[in-house]
Amino acid sequence: MKIIKEEHRQIVNILSFSLIPLAGFATDIYLPSLPAMTVSLHATASQIQLSLLLFMASAGISQLFVGSLLDSFGRYKLSNSSLLIFSVASIMIGLFPDLHVLYLMRIVQGISAAFVLVARRAYFMDTYSGEQLKHYTSLFSIIWATAPIVAPFLGGYLQKAFGWQASFYLLGTLPLVILVLTLRYGGESAKDLQPLRLKPLLGVYSSILTTKDFALGLVILGLNYGMVLLFGMASPFIIEHQWHQTPVATGYCALLSGVAMMVGGIISRSMLSIPLEKKLPIALAIQLASGAFAITVSMLGLANIYVMMSFVMLQHGVAGFVFNNLFAYSLGRFSRNAGIVAGMTGGASYIISSFSSYGTVSFLAVTNQTLLAAAYLFLNVCVVITYSLFRREELATIRKLRYGLN
Secondary structure (H helix, E strand, O other), rough: EOOOHHHHHHHHHHHHHHHHHHHHHHOOOOOOHHHOOOOOOOOOHHHHHHHHHHHHHHHHHHHHHHHHHHHHOOOOHHHHHHHHHHHHHHHHHHHOOOHHHHHHHHHHHHHHHHHHHHHHHHHHHHHOOOHHHHHHHHHHHHHHOOOHHHHHHHHHHHHHHHHHHHHHHHHHHHHHHHHHHHHHHHOOOOOOOOOOHHHHHHHHHHHHHHHHHHHHHHHHHHHHHHHHHHHHHHHHHHHHHHOOOOOOHHOOOOOOHHHHHHHHHHHHHHHOOOEEEEEEOOHHHHHHHHHHHHHHHHHOOOOOOHHHHHHHHHHHHHHHHHHHHHHHHHOOOOOOHHHHHHHHHHHHHHHHHHHHHHHHHHHHHOOHHHHHHHHHHHHHHHHHHOOOOHHHHHHHOOOOOOOOOO
């Protein structure tokens, strides 16, 4: 078994952090190309948007289970193999422009990305503890937010210069570079591999999932990221079809939304010492008020790219703040079975976000700013209701602990 050398630790940290945004990059880089892909692949907007759902759902469902495999067989080899598979699938999409190939390879991408993401999160949980672990996990959502900043901005220019396949060729190339560096400097981080036994494993899953505050926290994570996916699915058609802007403009708008989410994560990180119950209600109140204000001004006829991006940036800033807080909370909720916990945290939030965003954008048929604002407000209300349940369970847990101590 290849062990990470201590002098290579910082390099491995950087390589691991560089893979945290992989799924977001794979989703966001081709957002400016969605309208062009409908023409090239002779598909409807809903059919192309489905490729986003297939990737997110396959990545999310896979993350629920790959943690146990990583805990049993280690992170290093499975992660490296998955990077290679992800690269091949990305290049296949570019080489064979067909709707069914797109669907199949997006599922393959999602499964392979799940192995990589969970392995990289588990690496930090294997290597660090206490305040150091809290420091690194609080960086996850900030670094993850680089994907919606860089990817669509880059994708817009790639679409304009080379066409939509160029984004998938880039997705195939970058992981190969990281794979070569990982083979050179990386190694296995799991210190104690656990045997893959079905009955005890089901017991672990059951114990984690029946912890109500943890499960409700995952729902809040998924709904907040669902807002970002909602924007990614709907905005290219609003910007490029309704307002007749270029894919580059779509990329710039996505960049601004990503910056807002990153800023929210940075603010959240600066307030880690403040209890959740003191900061999340204020954040959610701002989010709900901005959603109500956005639908009001949209119905009054104030519909343009500047108005849309104003409320989108506020929504995503709060989403980044909430996501960063609850992601760190969820990962720190259980100290054992790092791979399973990392997989369930990421996987459940992916599943909820993919279905909440695709379901909302399809049900409301979001094709203009008013409907986009209505979709945000619907998700805002869902978050507030879920948080009230989360807080109730948290208080119940505290009361049980106090009763037990007494």
